[in-house]
Structures are given as C-alpha cells and as structure tokens.
Amino acid sequence: xxxxxxxxxxxxxxxxxxxxxxxxxxxxxxxxxxxxxxxxxxxxxxxxxxxxxxxxxxxxxxxxxxxxxxxxxxxxxxxxxxxxxxxxxxxxxxxxxxxxxxxxxxxxxxxxxxxxxxxxxxxxxxxxxxxxxxxxxxxxxxxxxxxxxxxxxxxxxxxxxxxxxxxxxxxxxxxxxxxxxxxxxxxxxxxxxxxxxxxxxxxxxxxxxxxxxxxxxxxxxxxxxxxxxxxxxxxxxxxxxxxx
Amino acid sequence: xxxxxxxxxxxxxxxxxxxxxxxxxxxxxxxxxxxxxxxxxxxxxxxxxxxxxxxxxxxxxxxxxxxxxxxxxxxxxxxxxxxxxxxxxxxxxxxxxxxxxxxxxxxxxxxxxxxxxxxxxxxxxxxxxxxxxxxxxxxxxxxxxxxxxxxxxxxxxxxxxxxxxxxxxxxxxxxxxxxxxxxxxxxxxxxxxxxxxxxxxxxxxxxxxxxxxxxxxxxxxxxxxxxxxxxxxxxxxx
Amino acid sequence: xxxxxxxxxxxxxxxxxxxxxxxxxxxxxxxxxxxxxxxxxxxxxxxxxxxxxxxxx
Numbered sequence: 001x002x003x004x005x006x007x008x009x010x011x012x013x014x015x016x017x018x019x020x021x022x023x024x025x026x027x028x029x030x031x032x033x034x035x036x037x038x039x040x041x042x043x044x045x046x047x048x049x050x051x052x053x054x055x056x057x058x059x060x061x062x063x064x065x066x067x068x069x070x071x072x073x074x075x076x077x078x079x080x081x082x083x084x085x086x087x088x089x090x091x092x093x094x095x096x097x098x099x100x101x102x103x104x105x106x107x108x109x110x111x112x113x114x115x116x117x118x119x120x121x122x123x124x125x126x127x128x129x130x131x132x133x134x135x136x137x138x139x140x141x142x143x144x145x146x147x148x149x150x151x152x153x154x155x156x157x158x159x160x161x162x163x164x165x166x167x168x169x170x171x172x173x174x175x176x177x178x179x180x181x182x183x184x185x186x187x188x189x190x191x192x193x194x195x196x197x198x199x200x201x202x203x204x205x206x207x208x209x210x211x212x213x214x215x216x217x218x219x220x221x222x223x224x225x226x227x228x229x230x231x232x233x234x235x236x237x238x239x240x241x242x243x244x
Numbered sequence: 245x246x247x248x249x250x251x252x253x254x255x256x257x258x259x260x261x262x263x264x265x266x267x268x269x270x271x272x273x274x275x276x277x278x279x280x281x282x283x284x285x286x287x288x289x290x291x292x293x294x295x296x297x298x299x300x301x302x303x304x305x306x307x308x309x310x311x312x313x314x315x316x317x318x319x320x321x322x323x324x325x326x327x328x329x330x331x332x333x334x335x336x337x338x339x340x341x342x343x344x345x346x347x348x349x350x351x352x353x354x355x356x357x358x359x360x361x362x363x364x365x366x367x368x369x370x371x372x373x374x375x376x377x378x379x380x381x382x383x384x385x386x387x388x389x390x391x392x393x394x395x396x397x398x399x400x401x402x403x404x405x406x407x408x409x410x411x412x413x414x415x416x417x418x419x420x421x422x423x424x425x426x427x428x429x430x431x432x433x434x435x436x437x438x439x440x441x442x443x444x445x446x447x448x449x450x451x452x453x454x455x456x457x458x459x460x461x462x463x464x465x466x467x468x469x470x471x472x473x474x475x476x477x478x479x480x481x482x
Numbered sequence: 483x484x485x486x487x488x489x490x491x492x493x494x495x496x497x498x499x500x501x502x503x504x505x506x507x508x509x510x511x512x513x514x515x516x517x518x519x520x521x522x523x524x525x526x527x528x529x530x531x532x533x534x535x536x537x538x539x
C-alpha cells in the first residue's frame with residue numbers, strides 16, 4: 001500500500017499549519033463545556049445523600065485522573081508511531097504530552113487527597129487508584145528525566161519512546177498488582193464513585209467535564225506541538241513563511 | 245591491562261549464538277571475579293540497610309518479623325540496583341558494546357547473556373544472603389525455603405528490568421539516579437508479589453499464589469526485557 | 483451565597499481542590515503559549531544566522 005499520503009500528511013509544515021488552525025476549534029468548545037459543567041456541578045447538581053456537598057470534588061478529581069492516564073496513552077502511542085515509522089512529528093507529539101500529563105497527575109493526587117480527608121479522615125489512603133496515580137507520576141518524571149538527560153534531540157526522542165512503550169505495557173501490570181496488594185490487605189477501596197449508578201443530574205456535569213478536559217488537552221497539545229515542531233526543524237524554507 | 249575483547253566478530257567459522265552468549269557470560273563473570281570488592285558491595289549494602297531497621301525501629305523480634313518482608317525486599321531491590329549502572333556503561337566506554345552490535349550475533353541474545361551474568365553476580369548472592377538477614381529480623385527458619393524461592397524468582401525480573409533501564413540511560417551523564425527513578429516504578433509488581441510471598445512464608449502458609457505471579461513476571465521479563473534493552477542500547481550507541 | 487461558599491462545611495477541601503485544578507488549567511495554557519513564542523523566536527534567530535552565513539559564503 002502506498003503510504004506517501006500518510007507521510008505527506010504528517011510532514012512538519014503541514015502539521016504545523018493544521019495545528020494552528022485547529023487550536024481554536026478545540027479551545028473554545030473546551031472552555032464552554034468546562035464553564036457550563038462547573039456551573040452544573042456546583043450549583044445545579046443535588047448534594048449526595050452520603051457525602052453531602054463534598055462529593056463535588058469529583059468534578060475536578062475524575063477529569064484530572066482521566067486526563068493523566070489518557071495523556072500517557074497518547075504519549076506512548078505517539079512515541080511508538082515515531083519509533084516505528086520514524087516520524088519526527090510523532091516524537092514531537094509525545095514530547096508535548098509529558099508536561100501536561102505530569103501536571104494533571106499531580107492535580108489528581110492533590111484533589112484525591114482533599115477528597116479523602118473529609119470523607120475518610122486522612123489525607124492519604126493507600127487506595128489502589130491513588131497509589132496507581134502516584135506511580136504514574138513517577139513514570140512521567142522518569143520520561144521527562146530521560147528526555148532531559150540526553151543532549152541529542154533525536155536520541156532523546158527515540159530513547160524516551162522506548163521508555164514510554166515499556167511504561168504503557170507495565171501500567172496494566174502495575175495496576176493489577178496494586179489492586180491485588182490492596183485486596184490482600186483488605187484495605188477498603190475508597191475512591192469508588194460508581195458512575196452508572198449516579199443519577200443523571202449528577203452524572204451529566206461529570207461527563208461534560210470529562211469531554212471539556214479532553215478537548216482542552218487537545219488544544220494545549222496543539223500549541224505545544226507547534227513549539228516542538230519548530231524546535232526540530234533545522235534549516236527549512238517553510239519556516240520563513242510560517243514565521244511571518 | 246585492558247579488558248579482554250571478544251573475538252566473535254572475527255572468528256571463523258561463524259560462532260553460533262549460544263556459543264557467543266557463553267563467551268559473553270564467561271567474560272563478564274571472569275571480569276567480575278577479578279574485582280572481588282565490587283562483588284561484595286551489593287551484599288554489604290543489603291546487610292547494612294537491613295540491619296539499620298532494628299536500630300531505627302525496635303529490637304523486638306515480633307515486631308520486626310511483621311515488617312521483615314518489606315524490609316528484605318526493599319533492601320534487596322536497592323542493593324541490586326547498585327550494580328546496574330555498570331552493567332552496560334563500561335562496555336559502552338571501551339567499545340565492547342559496539343562490537344556486540346556489529347558482530348552479526350543477535351544483540352538481544354548477547355544482552356540477555358550479560359543480564360544473566362548480572363543476576364549470577366548480584367541477584368543470586370542477594371537471594372542466598374536473605375535468609376541469614378531474615379534471622380536478624382526474627383524470621384523463622386521454616387520460612388527460609390519460601391524466601392529463597394521468592395527472592396530467586398523476583399531477582400531475575402529485577403535484573404531484567406534493570407537491564408532495560410541501564411540500556412536507556414547509557415547516553416545520560418550521571419545516569420545512576422535516573423536509572424533508579426526509571427527502574428523502581430517498574431519494579432513495583434515484583435515488590436508487591438515478592439513481599440506477599442515472603443509474608444506468607446513467615447506465617448507458615450502456602451505461598452504458591454504469589455510465587456506463580458512472580459514466575460509469570462519473570463517469564464514476561466525474559467521474553468520482553470532483552471528486546472527493549474537491545475533497542476535502548478542501539479539508540480544509546482548512535 | 484455564603485451558604486454556597488460554605489458548601490456545608492466541605493469548603494476547606496472543595497475550594498482548594500477547584501483552585502488547584504484551575505491553576506493547572508491556566509498554567510498549562512500559559513506554558514504552552516510561552517513555549518511556542520520562545521520556539522518562534524529561536525527559529526527566527528536560527529534562520530537569520532543561516533541567512534547571514536549563506537550571504538557571506
């Protein structure tokens with residue numbers, strides 16, 4: 001099969017241009033969704049009969065946690081594509097993901113801790129979900145550390161791609177082992193907030209937040225991607241036009 | 245005197261894969277034996293770290309027994325990481341790794357041989373030492389075989405994970421700390437299953453469940469880790 | 483309004499959580515835009531240097 005259309009599509013100048021055009025198309029809907037979901041979650045949704053007003057933390061905790069895991073997945077996928085098909089743009093995508101992912105992993109941990117304190121008395125519980133998030137944070141740090149430690153950009157791209165792929169294979173194993181560990185020691189799994197059993201007026205703001213955060217990630221990724229593409233382009237005629 | 249260089253690349257007739265691996269293994273073992281102080285260091289570290297816990301916590305053997313699984317495994321994990329940094333670095337500096345790459349032998353196999361050498365020199369001795377240190381933590385003698393099995397299996401996986409990390413950090417200056425940061429999260433499943441196995445052994449219960457899980461991790465490691473390590477080394481040598 | 487802000491006693495936990503999230507959302511936008519601006523500047527500089535070099539040669 002002729003893949004030239006694919007490679008042409010993924011050429012840096014092409015992607016640079018598309019990224020620029022697409023950004024507002026993600027950014028504005030993201031903003032509107034998040035603001036609407038904020039209002040719906042804080043004001044419109046009724047208080048939970050068990051957790052009262054405190055459950056509303058889920059509207060920032062769950063999207064952050066979702067983002068952290070999804071971003072790692074995108075990062076690893078892009079890294080794999082870059083490694084297998086040797087596409088600079090794919091490596092640029094992976095590089096752009098890391099910082100965003102780490103940020104929201106931290107947010108998910110902090111919001112998780114702030115949820116835990118009023119609900120279960122302590123700021124930290126070795127719940128499998130929180131523990132897995134903590135390990136994920138170290139996976140992100142490892143990725144960023146490896147990138148920072150290798151001077152040559154191409155080698156950094158490829159080495160960190162191998163690491164990302166190793167990480168993504170390990171994440172299910174780590175998740176399983178942490179849940180197993182937790183169940184063995186009979187610690188209650190406290191972070192559950194069963195989504196299907198949530199009534200719609202509680203669930204809808206959550207879904208809107210999740211979608212809003214995802215679109216937000218796409219927008220921010222596109223901006224960072226443009227920066228990464230510029231960093232990777234040496235002497236290229238299209239640069240002059242693009243920078244005008 | 246410089247390290248003996250391999251002659252796999254120039255020997256005629258072509259050396260078979262297994263023979264090449266055996267050469268690599270023998271070379272690493274011979275080199276390590278020439279520096280006995282370096283051999284002892286991870287063992288000494290293992291001992292020191294383990295023995296710090298009674299001093300830092302309590303001399304009561306009953307209480308120590310409760311934390312023994314965690315202490316033994318974390319100490320073993322940290323000790324085995326000490327020697328990981330030099331797994332590939334010296335060979336990269338003196339050009340031996342490049343010889344591996346151009347030798348025509350599968351790099352995966354040669355690196356697997358090096359990892360086996362690392363396990364024989366670090367993981368296995370640590371495993372054999374663990375029951376002795378366990379005594380200091382109040383571990384009953386009946387638990388010793390279980391601990392040997394668990395650490396034996398787990399240390400194989402740890403060496404394999406370490407090989408991946410060592411390959412990735414080849415190009416990084418002062419990569420030792422980064423190596424630990426990369427390796428430790430990946431080692432969490434081994435730690436979890438291994439510590440549980442040790443806990444069951446101490447309690448006198450059957451530890452087949454966690455042992456099977458440790459075995460599964462080892463199999464997964466043996467099949468996948470050398471591939472990743474080879475990819476990483478190739479990238480690191482560019 | 484103050485009832486809303488008090489959030490039935492959970493305010494001490496809820497609002498910091500929302501604040502941290504908002505901080506992350508804003509920070510990532512700022513970081514991304516700054517990175518792009520810096521990259522553009524750097525690329526312009528590189529182009530200028532290359533043009534100078536090719537003119538001199």
